[in-house]
Amino acid sequence: MDFTPNLASGSAVLAAQPFSAWIGAELEGFEPGRAVLALNLRPELHQQHGFAHGGVLCYLADNALTFAGGSVLGPAVVTSELKVNYLRPAQGERLVAEATVLSSGRSQAVVRCDIHVLEGGSRKLCAAAQGTITLLTQPAPQA
Amino acid sequence: MDFTPNLASGSAVLAAQPFSAWIGAELEGFEPGRAVLALNLRPELHQQHGFAHGGVLCYLADNALTFAGGSVLGPAVVTSELKVNYLRPAQGERLVAEATVLSSGRSQAVVRCDIHVLEGGSRKLCAAAQGTITLLTQPAPQA
Amino acid sequence: MDFTPNLASGSAVLAAQPFSAWIGAELEGFEPGRAVLALNLRPELHQQHGFAHGGVLCYLADNALTFAGGSVLGPAVVTSELKVNYLRPAQGERLVAEATVLSSGRSQAVVRCDIHVLEGGSRKLCAAAQGTITLLTQPAPQA
Amino acid sequence: MDFTPNLASGSAVLAAQPFSAWIGAELEGFEPGRAVLALNLRPELHQQHGFAHGGVLCYLADNALTFAGGSVLGPAVVTSELKVNYLRPAQGERLVAEATVLSSGRSQAVVRCDIHVLEGGSRKLCAAAQGTITLLTQPAPQA
Numbered sequence: 109m110d111f112t113p114n115l116a117s118g119s120a121v122l123a124a125q126p127f128s129a130w131i132g133a134e135l136e137g138f139e140p141g142r143a144v145l146a147l148n149l150r151p152e153l154h155q156q157h158g159f160a161h162g163g164v165l166c167y168l169a170d171n172a173l174t175f176a177g178g179s180v181l182g183p184a185v186v187t188s189e190l191k192v193n194y195l196r197p198a199q200g201e202r203l204v205a206e207a208t209v210l211s212s213g214r215s216q217a218v219v220r221c222d223i224h225v226l227e228g229g230s231r232k233l234c235a236a237a238q239g240t241i242t243l244l245t246q247p248a249p250q251a
Numbered sequence: 252m253d254f255t256p257n258l259a260s261g262s263a264v265l266a267a268q269p270f271s272a273w274i275g276a277e278l279e280g281f282e283p284g285r286a287v288l289a290l291n292l293r294p295e296l297h298q299q300h301g302f303a304h305g306g307v308l309c310y311l312a313d314n315a316l317t318f319a320g321g322s323v324l325g326p327a328v329v330t331s332e333l334k335v336n337y338l339r340p341a342q343g344e345r346l347v348a349e350a351t352v353l354s355s356g357r358s359q360a361v362v363r364c365d366i367h368v369l370e371g372g373s374r375k376l377c378a379a380a381q382g383t384i385t386l387l388t389q390p391a392p393q394a
Numbered sequence: 395m396d397f398t399p400n401l402a403s404g405s406a407v408l409a410a411q412p413f414s415a416w417i418g419a420e421l422e423g424f425e426p427g428r429a430v431l432a433l434n435l436r437p438e439l440h441q442q443h444g445f446a447h448g449g450v451l452c453y454l455a456d457n458a459l460t461f462a463g464g465s466v467l468g469p470a471v472v473t474s475e476l477k478v479n480y481l482r483p484a485q486g487e488r489l490v491a492e493a494t495v496l497s498s499g500r501s502q503a504v505v506r507c508d509i510h511v512l513e514g515g516s517r518k519l520c521a522a523a524q525g526t527i528t529l530l531t532q533p534a535p536q537a
Numbered sequence: 538m539d540f541t542p543n544l545a546s547g548s549a550v551l552a553a554q555p556f557s558a559w560i561g562a563e564l565e566g567f568e569p570g571r572a573v574l575a576l577n578l579r580p581e582l583h584q585q586h587g588f589a590h591g592g593v594l595c596y597l598a599d600n601a602l603t604f605a606g607g608s609v610l611g612p613a614v615v616t617s618e619l620k621v622n623y624l625r626p627a628q629g630e631r632l633v634a635e636a637t638v639l640s641s642g643r644s645q646a647v648v649r650c651d652i653h654v655l656e657g658g659s660r661k662l663c664a665a666a667q668g669t670i671t672l673l674t675q676p677a678p679q680a
Contacts (some may be wrong), residue, residue: 317497336496353519353522354519354522360477363506363524376497381479
């Protein structure tokens with residue numbers, strides 16, 4: 109595998125995901141063992157009380173975990189499973205998810221992710237996730 | 252609480268969530284202890300290989316769990332945490348998430364959710380989730 | 395692999411686990427896609443309020459998930475991850491964990507598990523788990 | 538609540554748990570927002586390949602999470618749910634679980650836990666957990 113994890117290579121993968129493009133995700137950091145994914149909160153991403161919808165946080169956790177796993181396993185990876193704890197309502201201008209690899213082997217990585225919400229000058233932890241990223245084997249899993 | 256869980260009351264809550272409206276979620280079932288939430292897969296909801304993005308599945312799990320919890324606890328609920336296992340790539344026309352309450356008390360419910368993908372005449376299990384729904388207390392949690 | 399999942403083959407694996415022998419686990423069912431593991435609650439297995447310790451429930455979930463995964467993948471498996479929701483205090487005479495395979499491929503299975511507590515004539519759901527079982531590859535993972 | 542989290546108060550709670558006493562758990566650290574729980578690995582705690590049984594790791598995660606939650610919420614707490622990823626076989630002399638509170642409110646705390654195995658002079662991360670600790674309300678939940 110000749111994949112080098114950096115902002116250019118990672119942003120190209122992100123740009124190829126239509127859902128990430130729509131939701132407005134941006135890669136802020138991508139290096140071996142770590143990925144930072146962010147997005148600006150706009151009204152379409154809210155639930156009925158004006159906070160970020162849990163599904164938006166979950167998307168961000170899922171994708172940050174996948175990128176962090178991909179930074180050590182290569183780009184042909186999928187998230188096998190994840191767990192998210194929501195810690196406080198996510199109200200603010202921007203969400204930033206930072207994912208860090210805890211452990212990796214030949215075919216799997218276990219990754220943690222913290223999501224902060226930025227509002228005014230403050231930065232508050234609003235969700236914490238943990239999951240498993242798995243290398244895709246050939247042939248690709250049947251759909 | 253004078254909230255009756257049925258398609259009319261649940262669809263009104265869903266319509267008030269901008270993110271759910273954008274993503275195109277529809278409530279197919281909503282009764283005490285059970286919620287069914289579905290959406291049509293369109294290109295904006297894909298990742299780079301033409302499957303539903305994991306974040307879409309995660310949104311659907313999160314929201315179906317919340318609705319099922321709300322069907323027994325009332326509408327003022329949040330998802331505290333959830334876990335999702337992705338079982339196969341979600342390729343097809345429509346996703347259907349069915350959530351069922353396992354246990355509920357005065358302030359919390361534990362709920363499971365299965366997500367199937369419909370393609371042609373087939374219906375395949377593509378994700379399985381489990382989570383905790385918590386009644387909001389007054390005053391609302393600080394943002 | 396010439397492993398046939400049945401009570402004899404499964405009980406032999408269980409008997410080879412010193413921790414399972416000490417804790418008193420018994421295999422009640424073991425067939426393709428399903429395992430039932432039980433134990434009698436005795437004072438050594440309690441926490442400070444006379445209920446089964448959460449760690450006992452967690453052991454039972456972990457091992458029932460592993461056996462169910464092993465029933466479809468063969469005996470050389472490990473639990474990669476699991477999630478447990480505790481639903482009520484486990485007070486009674488016996489715990490019974492029933493694990494069922496949701497999905498399995500060549501190298502992994504995703505499994506759910508329900509744990510009931512038996513007390514007098516009643517049988518109550520006290521914990522619900524979900525996890526991933528992975529086939530060990532050769533050579534064995536480094537310790 | 539006049540509970541002060543320190544080694545004396547925490548060790549008294551641990552000593553009152555018959556399962557913890559049998560398994561040989563020792564509290565190494567207990568202060569606001571943090572708990573360290575350890576045990577020596579002996580043959581009774583193994584699975585069939587000579588590693589610590591997953592159930593032992595799960596017990597340790599569960600109880601370290603509970604103590605950390607109790608350090609901020611007081612002693613009347615239960616673990617509502619937890620998730621554990623096993624990272625490598627736990628082979629060695631001693632397991633050390635360190636749990637740290639990520640977030641806490643009036644009635645719940647979300648906690649992470651890392652478990653290391655000590656072997657010779659080495660110390661390796663072998664499991665990572667995350668869970669929710671909940672304050673018990675009066676009256677106690679029905680059994």
